[in-house]
Amino acid sequence: xxxxxxxxxxxxxxxxxxxxxxxxxxxxxxxxxxxxxxxxxxxxxxxxxxxxxxxxxxxxxxxxxxxxxxxxxxxxxxxxxxxxxxxxxxxxxxxxxxxxxxxxxxxxxxxxxxxxxxxxxxxxxxxxxxxxxxxxxxxxxxxxxxxxxxxxxxxxxxxxxxxxxxxxxxxxxxxxxxxxxxxxxxxx
Numbered sequence: 001x002x003x004x005x006x007x008x009x010x011x012x013x014x015x016x017x018x019x020x021x022x023x024x025x026x027x028x029x030x031x032x033x034x035x036x037x038x039x040x041x042x043x044x045x046x047x048x049x050x051x052x053x054x055x056x057x058x059x060x061x062x063x064x065x066x067x068x069x070x071x072x073x074x075x076x077x078x079x080x081x082x083x084x085x086x087x088x089x090x091x092x093x094x095x096x097x098x099x100x101x102x103x104x105x106x107x108x109x110x111x112x113x114x115x116x117x118x119x120x121x122x123x124x125x126x127x128x129x130x131x132x133x134x135x136x137x138x139x140x141x142x143x144x145x146x147x148x149x150x151x152x153x154x155x156x157x158x159x160x161x162x163x164x165x166x167x168x169x170x171x172x173x174x175x176x177x178x179x180x181x182x183x184x185x186x187x188x
Contacts (some may be wrong), residue, residue: 009079016068016176024065035061038084042091043148056094060087090151132183140176147173 009030013022035057064083112124133141146152146160157169 004021013068013079016065019069027065027079030063031061031080032057034080035083035087038087039091056087057184060090085143088145091149129180129184133182135183136176137181143173144176178183 012027012030016027022071036053039053039057039060048162061083064079064086067082068079132145136144138147143157143161146157147154150159154166154169154173156167157173158164160174163169163172
């Protein structure tokens with residue numbers, strides 16, 4: 001075996017699948033700081049409760065590693081991509097759970113709380129928007145995610161895209177949003 005293969009992520013994943021605990025530890029150490037960095041500042045304060053950056057990052061990474069140990073690997077993309085998607089899902093779930101809890105509390109305490117029909121219509125609209133976002137090209141979806149879900153600045157987006165300025169990144173995001181608005185208007 002080539003010594004470099006011992007440290008390649010794909011090689012480590014293959015070792016994880018056959019039960020190599022050292023490979024699990026190596027992948028965890030390789031990714032935990034990244035996942036913490038990806039998590040930091042991404043969860044709104046209102047949705048934090050008992051969740052902090054370290055616990056969210058740990059949970060996401062452990063679940064991802066468990067998925068990697070399943071028969072066939074369980075992961076159909078790059079491990080990094082899988083972990084990033086798992087993090088996005090976890091953050092969305094935490095925000096959604098907090099919103100659902102707040103909706104329930106408001107409905108119990110407020111006379112002018114939204115009706116069940118209003119809640120259903122709002123969720124349907126969110127699903128409608130999400131379907132249109134899902135139809136966007138991968139790069140467009142990724143830019144919207146980085147900007148609005150992960151809160152990256154236009155300077156960070158410019159670096160990610162390899163474009164010369166924040167304005168160029170802002171223009172690209174604005175073009176995506178304008179196209180999305182046109183799609184939504186045409187779908188009514």
